[in-house]
Amino acid sequence: MFRTGLLAALAVSLTAQAAPAPAPAPADTIYRNGYLYTVDARDSVQQALAVRGGRIVYVGDNDGAKAYAGKRTDTIDLQGRMLMPGLIDGHLHPQSGGSRLLNCSLNYESLTVAQFQSRIQACLDQDKKSGPERWMIVVNWFQQGMRPEGVATTAAMLDALKTERPIIVRSSFGHSALLNSKGIKTAKITRDTPNPAGGSITRDAQGNATGLLEDAAQDLAMNLLPPLTVAENLSASKAALAAMRQQGITSFLDAYTDPETMTAFATLQKQGKLTARAHFAVLIDLDKGATPHSAVAELLKQQKQFDQGPTRVAPSMQVRHAKLFMDGVIAAPALTGAMLAPYLTNQGTQEKPNWQPGPHNGPPSYFSPAALRATLTELARAKIDPHIHVDGDRAVRETLDAIEELRATPEGKRVRPALAHDEIVDPADYPRFAKLDVTPVLSFQWAKPAPDTVEALKDYLGPQRYAVVEPQALLLNAGARIAYGSDWPVDPLDEWFALKVGVTRTAAPNAGQAYAGKLTAQPGMPRAEVLRAITLNAAYTLRQEQDTGSLEVGKLADMIVLDRNFFTIPEEDIANIKVLETVVGGKIVYRAKDMR
Numbered sequence: 230m231f232r233t234g235l236l237a238a239l240a241v242s243l244t245a246q247a248a249p250a251p252a253p254a255p256a257d258t259i260y261r262n263g264y265l266y267t268v269d270a271r272d273s274v275q276q277a278l279a280v281r282g283g284r285i286v287y288v289g290d291n292d293g294a295k296a297y298a299g300k301r302t303d304t305i306d307l308q309g310r311m312l313m314p315g316l317i318d319g320h321l322h323p324q325s326g327g328s329r330l331l332n333c334s335l336n337y338e339s340l341t342v343a344q345f346q347s348r349i350q351a352c353l354d355q356d357k358k359s360g361p362e363r364w365m366i367v368v369n370w371f372q373q374g375m376r377p378e379g380v381a382t383t384a385a386m387l388d389a390l391k392t393e394r395p396i397i398v399r400s401s402f403g404h405s406a407l408l409n410s411k412g413i414k415t416a417k418i419t420r421d422t423p424n425p426a427g428g429s430i431t432r433d434a435q436g437n438a439t440g441l442l443e444d445a446a447q448d449l450a451m452n453l454l455p456p457l458t459v460a461e462n463l464s465a466s467k468a469a470l471a472a473m474r475q476q477g478i479t480s481f482l483d484a485y486t487d488p489e490t491m492t493a494f495a496t497l498q499k500q501g502k503l504t505a506r507a508h509f510a511v512l513i514d515l516d517k518g519a520t521p522h523s524a525v526a527e528l529l530k531q532q533k534q535f536d537q538g539p540t541r542v543a544p545s546m547q548v549r550h551a552k553l554f555m556d557g558v559i560a561a562p563a564l565t566g567a568m569l570a571p572y573l574t575n576q577g578t579q580e581k582p583n584w585q586p587g588p589h590n591g592p593p594s595y596f597s598p599a600a601l602r603a604t605l606t607e608l609a610r611a612k613i614d615p616h617i618h619v620d621g622d623r624a625v626r627e628t629l630d631a632i633e634e635l636r637a638t639p640e641g642k643r644v645r646p647a648l649a650h651d652e653i654v655d656p657a658d659y660p661r662f663a664k665l666d667v668t669p670v671l672s673f674q675w676a677k678p679a680p681d682t683v684e685a686l687k688d689y690l691g692p693q694r695y696a697v698v699e700p701q702a703l704l705l706n707a708g709a710r711i712a713y714g715s716d717w718p719v720d721p722l723d724e725w726f727a728l729k730v731g732v733t734r735t736a737a738p739n740a741g742q743a744y745a746g747k748l749t750a751q752p753g754m755p756r757a758e759v760l761r762a763i764t765l766n767a768a769y770t771l772r773q774e775q776d777t778g779s780l781e782v783g784k785l786a787d788m789i790v791l792d793r794n795f796f797t798i799p800e801e802d803i804a805n806i807k808v809l810e811t812v813v814g815g816k817i818v819y820r821a822k823d824m825r
Contacts, residue, residue, distance in 0.1 A: 255299020256281045257815060258786075261291050263307030264794055268314050268764050268779040272757050278312065280786040283542035283815035288780055311794045313760065314779055315479025315787040315811065316724055317767035319670045320616070320649050320714020322403075323483055324490040326472065327465030328457060329368040329718050337401050337721055339374035339680060342386055353392045361393035364412070364454055369718065372400040372407075373560055373681035379579075382562075384410045384440030397450050401719050402681075404557045404565060406447040408440045416450045425449070426516045427554070427595045429565070444557045444565055444592075445516065457489065466493040470504050474819040476724045477789040477808040480506035480768070480777055484616060484649065484714065485552045487512075491535040494546060498537070503544040504811075504818040506787075508771050509535070510550035510616045513604055515596070521604040525551070525611050532613075540776045542785060542814040549772065551608050553617045554595050555624035559652055560685040566621030567591040569655060572689045584688050594627055601631045609640040614772070616647045616670070622655045622694075629661045636665055647770045649714060653690070653698050663708030668770050670714040671701055673731030673759070674723070676751075678744035695749065701731060702752045711754070712770050713763040724763065728795075729803035731759040737804065756796055756803075786815040790824065 256279035265275040267288060277294035279287035287297050298304060333352035340348070349367055356365070375382060387396045387409035395412035399405075408416065418438045424430055428445030430438050442449060457465065473481060483490065486509040497503045511528040515521070528551055537545040557565025564572050568590040577583030596604065608615050619625045628648060635641035648662075651669045662669055675682065676699035687695050697703060705711050713731075715722060726737065731754050734747040747753075754762075768778030776785045790810040795803060811819035 253286065253297055254281060255302050256286060256297035257302065259294050259297055259302055259304045260307055260312055261294055261304065262309060264309060264311045265780060266311060266313040266760070266795070267781065268761055269781050278780060278788075280815045283786055285780060285782055285784050285786050288782055307790065310809070311791040312780070312788055313791065313795070314764040314777065315789050315813065316477045316763050317480040317771070317773075317778060318473070318478050318715050318717075318724070318763070319482050319647070319712045319767035319770050320484040320672070321481055321717040321722075322485060323469035323473070323481065323717075324462070324465050324486070324493070326718035326722060327467070327469035328461065330468050331461060331465065333365065333367045334369045335367060335371065335398075337369050337371045339371060339376055341376045342380060345375070346386060346389060349387070349396070349398070350390050353390060353394070359394065363394060364415075365392065365394050365396045366454065367396065367398040369401045370398050370407070371680070372402065372405055372562075373685040374679075378680075378684050382407055382441060384408060384413060384438075387412075387440070397454070402558055402560070402563075403719055404444050404563055406442045406450060408442065408450055410440070412450060413438050413440055416453060418449055422449070427592070429592070441562075443563050459493075462489050462493040463496060466490070466497055467502070470497070470502075472722050474504045474811045475808065476722060477811050478505055478724070479787040479789070479811065479813045480508070480771060480773060482508045482510060482550065482616070482714070482771060484510050484716075485512055486510060488531060488534075491531070491546065491548070495535060498544070498546060501543075503546075504813060506540065506544045506773070506777070506813070507546045508550065509546065509548045510552040511548065513551045513553050513608075515600055515604070521600065521607040524604070525607040525613065528613060529611055540773060540785070544813055547771075549612075549614060550616045551613050553601075553604065553615055555601075555617055555619045555628055556591060556594060556621050559591075559621050559690070560681050561689050562685075564689065565592055566652070567594045567623040567627070568621040568653075569623045569626065570694075573691050575688070582688070584691065590623065591621055594624055598627060598631065601628065602634055605631055605635045605644075605646075606638065606640070609635060609638070609644045612643075614645045614647070614770075616649060616770075618650060619648050620650050620652050622653045622658070625651055625654050626658055629658055629665060629667065632665050632667055633661075645770060645772065647712065650716075651700070651704070653694060654700050654704065656697065656703070659700070659704055659707035659709070662704060663710070668710050668712050668766065669704050670712045670767075670770065671699075671762070672714060672716045672720070672727065673701060673754075673762075674715070674720055674727035675699055676701055676734045676748050677730045677736040677740075678746065678748050679736060679740065682748055683744065697749075697751070699734075699748060700751070702754050705754055705758055710766050710769065711758065711762045712766040713759075714767070723804075725806040726804040728759050728763065729801065731762070732756055732803060733800050735801070738801070760795065786812055788812050792821075792823075
């Protein structure tokens, strides 16, 4: 009896093993015949991918994808094209980028004084409706690219224009603004106006304001500008999203937001017009009387109003980050980056320069050590991740010190701190990023020869420090998890040019002979690491890596199709890559004319 039962059970078992697996449910879309770069743990390359319900259900070869084909499945023949995860921009300013499209723009160009004046005069002449009291707002001024090198940028340049209006010219870096005399008067800036905390009013030898405002001093004029209307905010958001999906951006972090911006994006989300996963960092600023506790409480109030919960298939909004500024920028003429050693000054002549340590190493850090520690502790308790602007090596050092203390606390172990920019880091601090699990979020496009990295840095830092500016590969080789952020509109939104620079550290071919070759002797980053920085690593900083950042089964179908293969084309050709299709949650949000 026992033997008979055993044989029967064995027969049933063998029959069960031989039974074919049930066919998978048909996919909505199958991509086949492609070069699928997955950014998985092995950086594997596959042929085909299937999507159902906005998520990836298959990644593998063409034959395996056939099982997912149904009567209603849309099958796309990639014809060998490259399919990869959608780009995740870990630091940009979409509303500012979009709104600047509404203003007079100098387009980031190197200009002579005459060209500078001519361009602004043309904007004034075209705007015939505005009265003499309405500000003329000029944006995307490449301050460090003014010609000739070292030319003084003062109100006199703007006073020569034919207008009675106050003028503000905003540097593309976002850390400087230039006013004309009418603007200085309108802003009520006099000899007795003190420098605000975290900013400075540039003055001449007699103590009069020259018109140039640095960092927080810009607020003296910026606070007088008419706010964008609801319609203008909505237009700016639409323009930003259009620019992003054409670049292939499927998720982003707005690295310095406000309720008006989030209201505009929330409106688009409700209309089904949000075409990228939107993350927002609320500013923490203690200069105006706030305490760490009250500042974080205000952030949580905005989170309650705008955060839309866990990531889902359709793009939504999350408010899980705080933005802090530790310093300004290390480039001249601002020199507001917080440095460990003094900036150099020319103690000789222009013909016979003699660069020696000067009187200052940048302003005091915008957060004192005690205030930074207290703020980070409050953020950790609130489960908010800090995203901190650090440009100079002292700002980096002080921030890492504070994070090291935070990591020793129970609430500090789970935070994911990001340090944005890191343009110069003391080599002793390279390994601390990996040790403390801190992600540097870098703008690769800055690592090229240009006016802001040569004339505005080289002499002011000296050869030893200049050799390690933009330390992207140096941090990578020390074990850091590198993420990417464009910082748009500090630069034009051109992700593929930025990735090219990340690999080559070279400028565009039309930059001129003065900027030929590589920036310093540092190596570029490997191509695979450059792509990982703008996909999976950036997803990590947004706590989104379980859903996006790579092409793997179960993840959201956020992906892009390219017109050429990132890995097989010459390095310089990376800048010419065009996105043919952008997909978010399985839905096509952008398609170029020549995709199909």
